[in-house]
Amino acid sequence: MSDFHMVVCVKAVPGSTEVKMDPKTNTIVRDGKQAVVNPFDASALECALALKDDFIGFGMDVRVTVVSMGIPATESLLRDCIARGADDAKSYFPSSGSNCAQANSAKWVNSKPKSCICLKSLSH
Numbered sequence: 001m002s003d004f005h006m007v008v009c010v011k012a013v014p015g016s017t018e019v020k021m022d023p024k025t026n027t028i029v030r031d032g033k034q035a036v037v038n039p040f041d042a043s044a045l046e047c048a049l050a051l052k053d054d055f056i057g058f059g060m061d062v063r064v065t066v067v068s069m070g071i072p073a074t075e076s077l078l079r080d081c082i083a084r085g086a087d088d089a090k091s092y093f094p095s096s097g098s099n100c101a102q103a104n105s106a107k108w109v110n111s112k113p114k115s116c117i118c119l120k121s122l123s124h
Contacts, residue, residue, distance in 0.1 A: 003060040006048045010041040010066050010081060012074045035073040037080065049085045063087045 015034040022029050037045075048064045055062045065088040066081040068074045078089035 004055055004062045006051065006062070006064045008041065008045045008048050008064060008066045008081075008086070010045065010068045010074075010077065011038045012036070012068065012070050012077050013038045035071065035077065037077050045081055045084060045086065052085070065090060067092070 012035040014028060015036040020029040020031075021027070045064075045066060052062045052064050064086045066078055066086045067090045068078060069092045074091050078091055082089055
């Protein structure tokens with residue numbers, strides 16, 4: 001068991017600023033376009049990895065896990081996060097028509113991370 005376990009939430013977003021929305025489902029029309037890790041989430045991962053390096057310097061056992069819910073393309077993005085230095089990755093894909101938060105709440109309760117890092121810019 002780790003002395004400190006950080007969980008970083010990542011989301012797949014379109015790799016382009018030209019995004020179409022489906023008016024019926026209010027979801028992004030992906031049309032096979034490339035997905036990327038949300039830039040704010042990539043920054044959160046970098047912060048977690050920097051903290052991990054600092055804590056390891058103090059002799060602590062530290063783990064960084066990235067988690068995501070969403071589209072199947074998320075799997076390759078999570079592999080990229082592991083290549084950047086994350087120790088583990090978890091993806092949760094809700095069943096059709098279910099609410100992501102409700103479908104996965106039990107999984108979160110059982111994971112018991114000591115820290116969850118999410119970054120978001122504040123606009124006025």
